[in-house]
Amino acid sequence: MHIRHVRNELLGALQTVVGVVERRQTLPILSNVFLEARDAELVVRATDLEIEMEVSTPVQNLKPGKVTAPARKLYDILRGLSEGAEVSFEIAEEGRMLVRSGKSRFTLATLGAEEFPSLAGIQADTQVTLTHKALRSLIERVSFAMAQQDVRYYLNGMLLHIGPQWVRAVATDGHRLAMSELALETGVKEDLQIILPRKAVLELARLLDGGDAEVTLSIGGGQIQVQLLNLRITSKLIDGRFPDYERVIPDSQDRRVLGQREKVRAALSRAAILSNEKFRGVRLQLEPDLLRIQTQNPEREEAEEEVEVELDGEPMEIGFNVTYLLDALDAMKTENFVLELRGPDASGLLFEAGESTHSKYVVMPMRL
Amino acid sequence: MSPNPPRKIIHLDMDAYYASVEQRDDPALRGRPVVVAWRGARSVVCAASYEARRYGVRSAMPAVRAERLCPEAVFVPPDFVRYRAVSRAVREILARHSELIEPLSLDEAYVDVSTNKLGLATATEVAQAMRAAIREELQLTASAGVAPNKFLAKIASDWRKPDGLFVIRPEQVERFLEPLPVARIPGVGKVMEQRLKELGISTVGELRQWPAAALLERFGRYGQRLHELARGIDEHPVQPDRPTQSISAEDTFATDVTLAETEDSLRRLAEKVWAASRRETRVARTVVLKLKTAQFQVLTRSQTGSTPPASCEALTATALALRERIEDHGQRYRLVGVGLSNFREPEELPQPGLF
Numbered sequence: 001m002h003i004r005h006v007r008n009e010l011l012g013a014l015q016t017v018v019g020v021v022e023r024r025q026t027l028p029i030l031s032n033v034f035l036e037a038r039d040a041e042l043v044v045r046a047t048d049l050e051i052e053m054e055v056s057t058p059v060q061n062l063k064p065g066k067v068t069a070p071a072r073k074l075y076d077i078l079r080g081l082s083e084g085a086e087v088s089f090e091i092a093e094e095g096r097m098l099v100r101s102g103k104s105r106f107t108l109a110t111l112g113a114e115e116f117p118s119l120a121g122i123q124a125d126t127q128v129t130l131t132h133k134a135l136r137s138l139i140e141r142v143s144f145a146m147a148q149q150d151v152r153y154y155l156n157g158m159l160l161h162i163g164p165q166w167v168r169a170v171a172t173d174g175h176r177l178a179m180s181e182l183a184l185e186t187g188v189k190e191d192l193q194i195i196l197p198r199k200a201v202l203e204l205a206r207l208l209d210g211g212d213a214e215v216t217l218s219i220g221g222g223q224i225q226v227q228l229l230n231l232r233i234t235s236k237l238i239d240g241r242f243p244d245y246e247r248v249i250p251d252s253q254d255r256r257v258l259g260q261r262e263k264v265r266a267a268l269s270r271a272a273i274l275s276n277e278k279f280r281g282v283r284l285q286l287e288p289d290l291l292r293i294q295t296q297n298p299e300r301e302e303a304e305e306e307v308e309v310e311l312d313g314e315p316m317e318i319g320f321n322v323t324y325l326l327d328a329l330d331a332m333k334t335e336n337f338v339l340e341l342r343g344p345d346a347s348g349l350l351f352e353a354g355e356s357t358h359s360k361y362v363v364m365p366m367r368l
Numbered sequence: 369m370s371p372n373p374p375r376k377i378i379h380l381d382m383d384a385y386y387a388s389v390e391q392r393d394d395p396a397l398r399g400r401p402v403v404v405a406w407r408g409a410r411s412v413v414c415a416a417s418y419e420a421r422r423y424g425v426r427s428a429m430p431a432v433r434a435e436r437l438c439p440e441a442v443f444v445p446p447d448f449v450r451y452r453a454v455s456r457a458v459r460e461i462l463a464r465h466s467e468l469i470e471p472l473s474l475d476e477a478y479v480d481v482s483t484n485k486l487g488l489a490t491a492t493e494v495a496q497a498m499r500a501a502i503r504e505e506l507q508l509t510a511s512a513g514v515a516p517n518k519f520l521a522k523i524a525s526d527w528r529k530p531d532g533l534f535v536i537r538p539e540q541v542e543r544f545l546e547p548l549p550v551a552r553i554p555g556v557g558k559v560m561e562q563r564l565k566e567l568g569i570s571t572v573g574e575l576r577q578w579p580a581a582a583l584l585e586r587f588g589r590y591g592q593r594l595h596e597l598a599r600g601i602d603e604h605p606v607q608p609d610r611p612t613q614s615i616s617a618e619d620t621f622a623t624d625v626t627l628a629e630t631e632d633s634l635r636r637l638a639e640k641v642w643a644a645s646r647r648e649t650r651v652a653r654t655v656v657l658k659l660k661t662a663q664f665q666v667l668t669r670s671q672t673g674s675t676p677p678a679s680c681e682a683l684t685a686t687a688l689a690l691r692e693r694i695e696d697h698g699q700r701y702r703l704v705g706v707g708l709s710n711f712r713e714p715e716e717l718p719q720p721g722l723f
Contacts, residue, residue: 174721243723276646279719298646300639321719347722366719367678 001065002090003037007101009057010042010087011078014071016231017046017053019203021071027117029068034116035089036066042089045116046071051200051235052119063090066113069097077106119234122225124218126188128162132215132228134182136208138169141359142178143201144327145171154240157195160217162188170245176324177245178331180359194219195242200235207231249362250349253340255313257286258353261337264291265329267305271295272322274303281368282322286341287315295322318344319368325350328361374538376491377606378479379513379521380462380498383530385475386415389454390444392507401441405431410620410702414446418530448474454506461501465494470606476525478518480606492535499533516541519602523552541600546573553597555590563587572598615644616656616707624662624700627691637706638687642680645708651676652708655683657690660703669693672710683708 014033021031027049034045040061045054069089077099081087085101092098092107099106139158147155150173159170168181196204207228208215218225219237226233268282275282275295285292286309293305318341328350329337336353350361382388386404391397401420405413413434416425423438434441455474462469465488468480481494488494495512502510509531513524516538527534536544549571551561567586569575575598583591596602617637634657645652655677656670669690677683687706 172722174723175719177722248722278646298643300643362722364720364722 001035001037001067001097002063002088003042003059003061004086004088005042005057005059007078007081007085007087008083009059011075013042013044013055013057014075014078016055016207017044018071018075019206020046020048020051020053020199022048023072029111029115030117031071032068032111032116033071033074034066034068034113036113037061037064038066039064045118047117047119048199049117049119050197051203051233053203053231053233055231057230062088065091067091067097067110068113068116069108069110073108074099119223119236122218122223122234123220124225125220126162126192126218128167128184128187128217128219129214130167130182130184130217132208132211132213135215135217136205136210138167138180138182139201139205139208141180141331142169142171143205144331145173145176145178145361146198146201147173148198150174154195154238154242157197157238158201159242159245160194160196162192162194164189170242172243172245175321175364176328177248177362178328178359179245179249179362182358192219193242194224195238195240196224197235197238200224200233203233207233248347249360250340250342250347253342253346253349255286255311255316255341257291257309257311257339257341259291259307259309259337259339261329261332261335264307264309264337265326267291267293267307268322268326268329271303271305272326274301275322279366280321280323281319281366282325283317283319283368285315285317286311313341316341316344318348319366320348320363321366324363328363331359331361373482374516375480375482376494377515377518377521378481378491378495378498379515379518379525380458380477380479380495381511381513381525381529382458382475382502383509383511384415384417384421385508386446386451387417387420387444388508389451390447391417393450397442397444401425401438403431403434403438403441403443404446405434405443406445407443410622416441451475454508457506458502458508458510461498461505464501465498468606468608470608478521478606492533495533495535499531517600517602518604518606519554519597520544520600522554523548545576545598545600546571548572550575553594555593560587613711614656614707614709615641615652616658616705616709617641617644618658618703618705620703621701624702626698626700627659627694627696630659630691630701630704631688633704634687634691634706635684637704638684639680641706641708642677642683650711652711654708654710655686655690656705656707656709657687657694658703658705658707659691659694659701662700662702664702667694670709676712677708 036043040058041056042059043056081101087101090098095110097108097110143158146158150156155173161168164187165184166181167184168179170179215228222237224235224237271282271293274297276297283294288311289308291307291309295303332352334352338351338353340349344365348363387402390402402417403413403420403425404415405411411431413427413429413431415427420438420441425434425438451474462479465484465486466479466481470478481491484494491514495514499510499512502508511525511529511532513521513534515521515524515536520536524534524536550556550564550569580595583595617640619633619637653676654670654672656668659667671686671690677686
């Protein structure tokens with residue numbers, strides 16, 4: 001293998017896939033990146049056995065061939081070279097790749113390309129097409145609620161529930177839940193539920209642009225594959241049963257608070273400073289035209305905020321984890337929001353006021 | 369009898385610990401009666417050297433009384449930073465033989481040496497090695513008890529104090545316990561001793577005559593424990609780094625107060641204890657109120673609720689309710705304390721789940 005190209009393009013390709021490479025590897029080859037020069041392209045691929053990312057970039061192909069080289073080191077080298085510099089990768093001898101640019105030379109240890117694991121070869125049973133914008137919106141509105149390293153492994157990801165004319169993204173850590181729904185022109189005949197692992201969700205969120213270009217999700221054999229121009233992401237799906245989310249989204253509540261999102265968000269984040277660091281509790285007192293927000297920490301420091309709101313229903317008091325409220329308000333886009341409540345022991349429902357995107361945020365109360 | 373091979377437990381107790389550290393570090397104090405106590409009319413003795421004990425000075429007695437008993441005593445304020453450092457050094461010595469160390473306080477610890485790191489033949493040899501190292505490296509003396517369980521090891525360490533070693537072998541347990549006064553059993557205080565005496569029980573041998581059911585009926589769960597201890601049975605393991613057992617705070621008043629006057633103090637203590645308890649990941653199920661009368665009689669009342677106190681207010685309310693259970697004969701009190709104990713994993717988190 002011998003290729004030549006400008007540093008920025010090569011760096012861009014490495015940058016796209018290097019996030020997948022885990023810092024601590026059980027299998028040495030997984031800290032490497034797969035490189036293959038074929039036709040007028042260089043294919044760059046990285047995997048952690050759960051997710052695989054492959055990007056191709058046009059290069060000057062002097063000699064076809066393939067190899068694997070240390071991902072981080074190669075990335076750091078490219079980053080350190082000057083912008084616009086011309087760089088070449090060349091298999092110099094057995095087990096060595098030479099990286100050259102101007103007066104810089106680096107000899108990297110390589111491992112055989114045949115050993116590099118691959119997830120590819122997906123048998124797609126289902127294909128769903130969305131715009132970049134739509135898929136990105138779904139992820140942005142719910143991904144914050146995904147669990148992290150929860151023993152309930154099926155919560156460490158995002159559910160995509162695809163129906164005949166809609167698609168829903170759902171994430172929950174067991175205490176709060178976020179759901180966002182969009183209309184689909186062509187969905188699937190029978191409802192389909194898949195759970196994308198956390199890492200795949202975060203990579204997708206990073207790589208999707210907000211445009212109207214289409215993106216196709218191919219699903220089958222416990223895997224999902226997403227093709228984005230010259231980039232292909234393949235990920236294993238989480239093999240588990242997502243909780244029945246529809247059951248926990250309350251439908252009719254007897255108290256409705258209408259508030260200005262930014263005002264309430266700011267008041268909550270100020271009050272949060274003096275909440276208990278561990279439990280993050282905040283007390284909400286609802287009065288006809290007023291929301292009173294109170295926090296107190298173990299050092300007996302206290303915060304109190306008052307914000308004007310419209311309350312439809314009886315006054316009440318309820319406790320919440322302030323982080324959950326802030327996350328939900330942050331994920332919204334509208335000027336006003338609605339908080340619906342039934343009682344101090346029942347979950348609260350938040351959503352955007354007068355909006356058509358159908359995102360819902362369910363938050364369990366906290367005993368204070 | 370226990371199906372497992374007998375365990376080998378050492379209870380190691382430093383002799384007159386704080387006073388000995390003071391005497392070691394200041395040659396002028398050696399051979400003289402030393403009392404470690406804060407200055408102040410109402411302070412109590414933290415530790416007394418053996419020279420001072422000869423005059424009847426004991427730990428926890430008012431410093432004023434100690435002064436009266438032994439006017440020549442040298443009073444030294446406690447220096448816990450130094451005592452803690454020495455404790456760490458002691459612990460390092462113990463750890464050469466076993467990692468299974470359960471410190472009870474700065475000056476005593478249980479060590480399970482059923483197997484020991486250096487491969488010494490007997491637990492007695494291990495205890496001797498520990499005591500020798502403490503003497504040579506730290507110039508302090510310790511007493512040790514060696515026995516098949518914690519209960520007996522603790523009694524044994526006291527048997528040849530100071531600077532002694534006493535071993536209770538499994539086959540000697542019954543003979544050893546037979547004549548022992550019941551007051552030596554942990555948990556048997558003055559009240560329990562009296563109740564047992566009314567049943568004609570004053571020695572462990574006499575206690576052993578009673579069937580478990582009869583003790584259980586009279587003393588509840590503690591009756592079951594008494595029945596076992598009387599037979600030298602104690603399965604409690606040595607627990608390295610044991611988690612918090614209790615959190616408490618006490619106030620000694622500058623002048624004795626009436627029961628009603630304890631309220632301000634009690635509220636403040638409840639707040640202090642509550643704040644400290646919030647640093648625990650577990651929750652306490654038992655609230656304890658402690659009062660000490662002007663005559664040094666200690667009264668405690670406790671409540672174990674089905675749900676732990678959920679707030680500082682709830683804790684305060686419980687403490688005040690417990691105070692109602694003190695029979696007020698118009699006596700005065702010198703100390704009030706509030707405590708939380710019986711820590712458990714929270715069965716219910718403050719944040720309930722969705723599913």
